[in-house]
Structures are given as structure tokens and as C-alpha cells.
Amino acid sequence: MEGRVAARATSGRAAGRQLKTLPRALKDHPEVDRLRRFAEWLDRHSAACVAQVDAWMVSSLPVPTGLLARVWPDEAWQSALRDLAVVGDDPDEVGFLRGATDSGELRIVNLDGDTVRLSPRTVTLPHPVLLPDLDDIREFAAELGITQSVEQIHRAIWRRPENPENPGNPGNPGNPGNPDTKATEVRAFTGGKFRSRFALAARASSLGYRVSGGYATARVRDGGRTVEASVWIGEPYADDEVNTGALTWHNDDGRALPLREVGPVAWSEGMRMGAALYAGRVIEEGKDA
Known part of the structure; x- marks a missing residue:
């Protein structure tokens, strides 16, 4: 409905058809205003x-x-x-x-x-x-023929590698590598260039992520604990070109989690955020996406 109120013709050849615009006499009518506010509430609901x-x-x-x-x-x-x-x-x-x-x-x-x-x-x-x-x-x-209003079964997922070998492969965002026992960050999505910090922050917000300080964040409850994934997006109010930074996870106390301690849901959602932000980077002509 998108908060809109529509009218239909009641007589003539166009009877029953929806009018493209509201008649002038109705636009400011109190009932139309109430209907419009109700339609907007339904959309918010x-x-x-x-x-x-x-x-x-x-x-x-x-x-x-x-x-x-x-x-x-x-x-x-x-x-x-x-x-x-x-x-x-x-x-x-x-x-x-x-x-x-x-x-x-x-x-x-x-x-x-x-x-x-x-x-x-x-x-x-x-x-x-x-x-x-x-x-x-x-x-x-x-x-x-199932379709879902909430993205679930077709949601992009990432599974954390089990064998601790290396913290990631910056050259291949689709393959973060295997986290070693001490690594606390994934660098697969670093270096995504944006024309400004505002553009990167706007992309994060439009995707539903919270922007706090210099980070885009996603809070996830995983295995009974709350974990926050974060990606560095640049200092607030900076006007210069910025690049996406490393992806990290923190517990409620603010401690950076070793990658091997990140649960499956927090890992997948953090990687999903990193990939979504990185996908909006500026692609220079002649270079692969």
C-alpha cells in the first residue's frame, strides 16, 4: 500500500476503475487524511x-x-x-x-x-x-513454489572452516581461509574502496546494519550468547575516500573473539555483512568485480 489512498469511480464508463489521482475535493478531506495515516501505520506494522x-x-x-x-x-x-x-x-x-x-x-x-x-x-x-x-x-x-517474506532458506551463508591453518585470503573474498588459533580478524573484505565514508555508511544503513563510530555492526545471538560482528568503515565525518577494513567479532564485554571461538550463526552473519558491504565498492574500469 505504501501509505497511499486511492479512489474508484462510481459512475459512468469508468465505474469501478481506480483513479490515477484523487479528486481535488478529496485530497484534503479529514477522512482521506485519516485513511492515509492508517495506511502508513499498516505499512509500518x-x-x-x-x-x-x-x-x-x-x-x-x-x-x-x-x-x-x-x-x-x-x-x-x-x-x-x-x-x-x-x-x-x-x-x-x-x-x-x-x-x-x-x-x-x-x-x-x-x-x-x-x-x-x-x-x-x-x-x-x-x-x-x-x-x-x-x-x-x-x-x-x-x-x-515456496516464497518467504523473511529471507531464510535462500539466505546466503558462510561456514567457518574447521582446520586452523590461516586467517584468510584477502585476494579471494569468497574463500576466507581457515582461522588459526590466535587470529581475531578476517581480511577477505578489506580494501573495498568507496568515494566517501558517508557513501559506505549509507550502504551499511540501507542493508539494515547499525553504524556506530567507525564501524558497521551486526549483533547476533548465537549459542546462548550475544556476539557483535563489526567492519571498519572509517572515521566519522571524514570526507575523503575510504576503504573497508577487517571483520571482527566481539563478546558482550568487548573482547575480540579468536576466530575459532566464533559460532556458526555469528560467523555466517558477519561474513554476510562483510560481503554485502564489499560488494558496493567502486570498481575501476578494466578491473574484475
């Missing part, structure tokens, strides 16, 4: 529902089944939740959410294609890096 569900998913937090049942009749909540992959009491049983009843039951399409009803006390909307057989789940979702 829809965006807030998507943001909340995204937060549940990124953090893989348990969500009470009763809560999902209570909000399901709301079209905005239903749009944000519908077709998300959910996990109940059995962590190996993944299904796509299709409905919720007043009694607290969830209607799920499982990976066998069967519609089942579940009533666990809580469910999780798992981050895709935690989903087993993710490629199979994506293939099955494509067969069902």
Missing part, C-alpha cells in the same frame, strides 16, 4: 512484523507456539511467518509453516510433502546455517 520474525530466525530463538497461533489471524504476521522452515520437539524434523489454529496447533508441510499438525510448546525458526541438508530443503521448497 508489516515492516515491524518482518523485522521481528527475522530477529527470531537469525537468533534461532524458541518461539511459543501459542504466540504464533495468537498472531496468525493478523495478515501482516501471517505474511511474515508463512512458509518459514520451523523445527519443533524433534530437531531433525523440519517443515514449512502453513497455518496455526486457535487451539495452538501448527499446520506444517514436512519434507515428505505431507501436511501434519504439531503442538509443541515452542518452535524455532532456525538460521539456515543450522539446517541439516540445506540443499535438499532448498530443492524441495522450489518444487513446492
